[in-house]
Amino acid sequence: MTNRGFDREVEARLSETAVRYTSGRRRVVGALAAADGPRSADELHRELGSTVPLSSIYRTLAVLQTANVVVPHFSAKGVTRYELAEWLMGHHHHLICIDCGVVEDIPIPQPLERQVRELVEVIGSRVAFKPVNHALEIEGTCGRCA
């Protein structure tokens, strides 16, 4: 819910590259930390009640992506959503509602995650390819649409 911890870590990360952690940028990070899934610039703009102009949100997301603080997520036509990088959020997967399109984070129990990782390794070795990361996205119906 709160983002105290993230704030400190992001602050440290940005200071490394001489990027200022301004109030507008803090607000964007805060909104992402409070979210239960990736958010688009427009969604953030609404959530922040226009305290940060849309063009600044776009620029902030670009800056944060360069600093490896956020990563883009593509699951809908025409919009890019962003979420905090794994070193902040922890590794997880997504539930994508086939009805309303919402994307929700799904924590995965350690043993299952290990299985997924093994599967990915096996699959990778079969096509002579070294997996760096993976994303398991489950499509179905979300709570509100059920």
Place this chain on the structure above:
Amino acid sequence: MTNRGFDREVEARLSETAVRYTSGRRRVVGALAAADGPRSADELHRELGSTVPLSSIYRTLAVLQTANVVVPHFSAKGVTRYELAEWLMGHHHHLICIDCGVVEDIPIPQPLERQVRELVEVIGSRVAFKPVNHALEIEGTCGRCA
């Protein structure tokens, strides 16, 4: 390579809904059948050597999606790529190059696919959610970028 009878199946599918399978539409399906991964309207336009105007390709993809012949795939910023639906292509997963962004189909051995499906079921039950489909996308380096 060549479209192994996809043409016939698509033809049948479209005739069910009184949608004409014109030469332009055939060319788009042919290009998708020949591809080893999802393709964007622009990529198809280039592959087809401008024999089909870009606006027609977009419209064709929309028509084919409505007819469940193609499905959209989102893995890059700002562009939607399309591939033949699973009932034509068979279920598979994707390898996404973190270097050049190319998306390649990866066939998955039956036993591994079964494991993935089970994992998805278990995960779904843990969050009170009925999985309808899943996508396992592996990020790494493609052959040309290796």
Place this chain on the structure above:
DNA sequence: ACCTATAATGAGAATGATTTTCATTATGGA
């Protein structure tokens, strides 16, 4: 083969998300 109603096409205008520009403001260090 000839009509006709309807579907499809193509070129360009319109749209919507995102990026860029540029003038102004805020910030950290000397």
Place this chain on the structure above:
DNA sequence: TCCATAATGAAAATCATTCTCATTATAGGT
């Protein structure tokens, strides 16, 4: 405090995609 530089905000520009509308192609029915 002053300055050099980074950040900001509003608006214009871009790029992928969709829409419009005049024209063309097609499937039936004759």
